[in-house]
Amino acid sequence: MLKNELMKNGTQNFLMEYEQTNTGKNTISVIEGNAHDWFQKLEIIDFELLLYKSYLQDYYSGKMRCEKxxxxxxxxxxxxxxxxxxxxxxTCLYYKNRISKIRECDDMECEQIYMEAHSLFKKRLQDHFIKIKRLKHQIISKTLVYSELKID
Known part of the structure; x- marks a missing residue:
């Protein structure tokens, strides 16, 4: 019951935010735009993580045991x-491809179903982006501790 109420309130808040920022745009085009942006962000994160991994592997080879x-x-x-x-x-690629098959809604009930799913997907990705941000800060702080580079 409480979960359903939270989901309902979260959806209503999301719909209110959507209506304020996206007047004049239809729901499907907003969802497509978000999915495209998220996919690009995920691709950049993929590249960054591989770069950090490679950097740390190279960095690892010349360090003492406690640093290793x-x-x-x-x-x-x-x-x-x-x-x-x-x-x-x-998941985002699948979501992007699925959006193209969504039909335009004629009523708010139909639109709300798409917006609830979109809101849930958005929340999961936002949580992932927050974790990645923390990881990047951790990587930078750890490499600064063991490097001779001093940043004030």
Whole structure:
């Protein structure tokens, strides 16, 4: 009951936000635009994570044992996030392709179904983006600790 109420309120808030920012645009075009933006962001994250992994692997080879332990745990954490990001990339691609098959709604009930699904998908991706942001901060802070580079 509570979950349904939260979902309903979350959807209503999302619909109100949608109506304020997207007047004049139809629901499907907004959803398509979001999916396109998310897919591009996920592709960039994929590239960045592979770059960080490669950098840390090279960086790892010249470090002392205590530093290697920290870097090794960070590398395994990066690898887990690479797999999660690949999952989100596949899911987002599927979602993008599915959107093109959505028909235009004639009533609010129909539109609300699409918006609820879109809102849920958006929430999952936002959570993923937050985790990636934290990971990037962790990578930077750990490499700064062990490097001679000083940033004020």
């Amino acid at each position: 332990s920290t870097i090794n745990s960070l590398l395994s954490y990066i690898c887990r996030h690479i797999e999660q990001n690949k999952f989100h990339l596949r």
